[in-house]
Amino acid sequence: MAAYQYRRLLPRERGILRYAELWAADDHLLSAASTRLAVAYQRFPLAEIQAFSITTLPHWTFPQLAWLFLSAALFLVSVLAPTLPFLQVLFGGLAIWPLLLAIREVWRGPRCRVYIHTPTGAHLLPAVARQARVDEFLAIVTPLVEGVQGHVERMAITERTVEHPEEVARQQIGQQRGLRLFAFGALLAEGLFYTWEAAYPALGRKPEVIIVGFGVYLVIVIIMVTVWRQATPILRRDRVYTLAGAALALALAELVFAVAAGFIAAFRFGAAGDLTWITTVSAAWRIPLALAALTIELRRK
Amino acid sequence: MATKPEDWNFPGGVDCAYCGQRVEVRAFPAIQQESRGERPEAILGAGEAGCYYHPQNRATVPCDACGRFLCALCDLPLDGQHLCPPCVDAGVKGNKLAAADTSRTYYDSVALGFATWPMLLFYFSLFTAPVALYYVIRYWKQPQGILPRTRIRFVLAAILALLQLGMWVMIAGAIIWQMMRSQGGAR
Numbered sequence: 013m014a015a016y017q018y019r020r021l022l023p024r025e026r027g028i029l030r031y032a033e034l035w036a037a038d039d040h041l042l043s044a045a046s047t048r049l050a051v052a053y054q055r056f057p058l059a060e061i062q063a064f065s066i067t068t069l070p071h072w073t074f075p076q077l078a079w080l081f082l083s084a085a086l087f088l089v090s091v092l093a094p095t096l097p098f099l100q101v102l103f104g105g106l107a108i109w110p111l112l113l114a115i116r117e118v119w120r121g122p123r124c125r126v127y128i129h130t131p132t133g134a135h136l137l138p139a140v141a142r143q144a145r146v147d148e149f150l151a152i153v154t155p156l157v158e159g160v161q162g163h164v165e166r167m168a169i170t171e172r173t174v175e176h177p178e179e180v181a182r183q184q185i186g187q188q189r190g191l192r193l194f195a196f197g198a199l200l201a202e203g204l205f206y207t208w209e210a211a212y213p214a215l216g217r218k219p220e221v222i223i224v225g226f227g228v229y230l231v232i233v234i235i236m237v238t239v240w241r242q243a244t245p246i247l248r249r250d251r252v253y254t255l256a257g258a259a260l261a262l263a264l265a266e267l268v269f270a271v272a273a274g275f276i277a278a279f280r281f282g283a284a285g286d287l288t289w290i291t292t293v294s295a296a297w298r299i300p301l302a303l304a305a306l307t308i309e310l311r312r313k
Numbered sequence: 314m315a316t317k318p319e320d321w322n323f324p325g326g327v328d329c330a331y332c333g334q335r336v337e338v339r340a341f342p343a344i345q346q347e348s349r350g351e352r353p354e355a356i357l358g359a360g361e362a363g364c365y366y367h368p369q370n371r372a373t374v375p376c377d378a379c380g381r382f383l384c385a386l387c388d389l390p391l392d393g394q395h396l397c398p399p400c401v402d403a404g405v406k407g408n409k410l411a412a413a414d415t416s417r418t419y420y421d422s423v424a425l426g427f428a429t430w431p432m433l434l435f436y437f438s439l440f441t442a443p444v445a446l447y448y449v450i451r452y453w454k455q456p457q458g459i460l461p462r463t464r465i466r467f468v469l470a471a472i473l474a475l476l477q478l479g480m481w482v483m484i485a486g487a488i489i490w491q492m493m494r495s496q497g498g499a500r
């Protein structure tokens with residue numbers, strides 16, 4: 013079997029269970045994607061590479077927020093186990109790791125997708141997943157390709173599209189309406205739930221009520237984040253997303269404060285801290301915001 | 314691509330008209346080339362050699378593996394060689410073609426996994442340490458892949474597996490010695 017001499021072009025792009033690498037031989041690029049137990053190769057002859065397309069993804073993505081919520085959930089579990097100090101320490105320690113992963117995710121900057129276009133189609137390059145690495149990638153790979161194919165200047169205008177971007181955005185706003193109605197309605201219901209709980213503090217202090225309420229809250233926030241993540245920058249300028257985004261930001265702040273207050277109270281007084289005043293204040297702001305978003309969505313044609 | 318051609322090779326990219334995200338396209342001359350298939354030529358005279366698989370087509374190259382004459386249709390250039398379809402098929406099955414090598418299993422990582430993860434619950438190492446040693450011995454000489462890779466994982470797996478087996482031998486020896494002592498004391 014003919015053996016090629018490969019040289020690494022970029023540092024390894026690491027995930028939790030996977031990593032990806034980009035190598036080059038004399039006449040082709042090699043993309044290697046590994047699950048740490050196996051590796052899959054893709055070869056791209058330099059003479060056949062038509063283009064690279066790089067798309068920047070939204071900065072706040074689901075993985076970042078999922079790690080934050082997992083960390084918050086583990087902290088809350090440690091708070092709700094006041095009679096078992098060992099579990100408090102265990103879950104409190106476990107909560108640190110997803111928090112560090114979330115911080116690492118934000119530190120590494122926005123994600124991107126790089127596709128390599130060949131006559132056989134467009135292929136994702138997993139080795140370039142961060143916008144911060146794109147310039148380095150292009151600086152290394154472009155000379156390799158142009159060394160084989162030559163350089164081409166910016167294309168002459170061949171055809172223009174006539175679709176108006178605002179019209180396209182309006183069509184997109186009309187889609188996924190059911191999901192947004194569900195998410196905004198759930199956010200409103202969650203705010204009302206915590207307000208009702210504040211009116212009956214004895215009921216609100218029961219651990220099972222707190223756990224169920226937190227679970228519902230977590231699902232609502234994850235749905236909201238998913239809806240937000242699917243929204244494009246054009247959609248996010250829409251009023252309903254601005255209002256819902258403000259409600260979501262308050263909900264996130266409430267969660268962080270509540271977990272931190274409960275964690276501190278548990279270690280100081282040996283019992284779960286009183287969280288109702290935090291949720292009441294936050295719910296007082298969240299309810300009108302969610303109500304306004306829901307009203308706008310219902311009145312939209 | 315939804316990005317217009319006049320926005321290709323634009324430094325820094327442009328905002329997509331549909332979603333607003335930043336898109337950068339770096340195009341190369343190959344994008345302007347039309348892909349065309351090779352058409353075989355017919356034999357014109359009696360002195361011309363014909364393709365082994367298509368006798369009516371003129372042979373252009375011999376197969377570098379089996380030597381059969383091939384027309385433009387049957388010629389498959391791979392790894393710097395001209396091969397016929399059956400030789401390509403045989404090369405893929407025999408793992409002799411680098412271009413057909415699309416995946417590999419990292420047996421060294423598998424062995425290291427068997428030697429490390431069961432230590433979380435020590436008792437499993439009684440069964441997994443021999444498995445790790447098996448992988449080390451069985452796949453030591455197998456090519457690791459087309460990319461540079463050392464055998465350090467095999468070495469670590471072997472060391473850990475031997476340490477675990479040694480510990481189990483000591484535990485068994487201690488149990489047997491204790492049993493013999495208690496039997497001797499009972500007499």
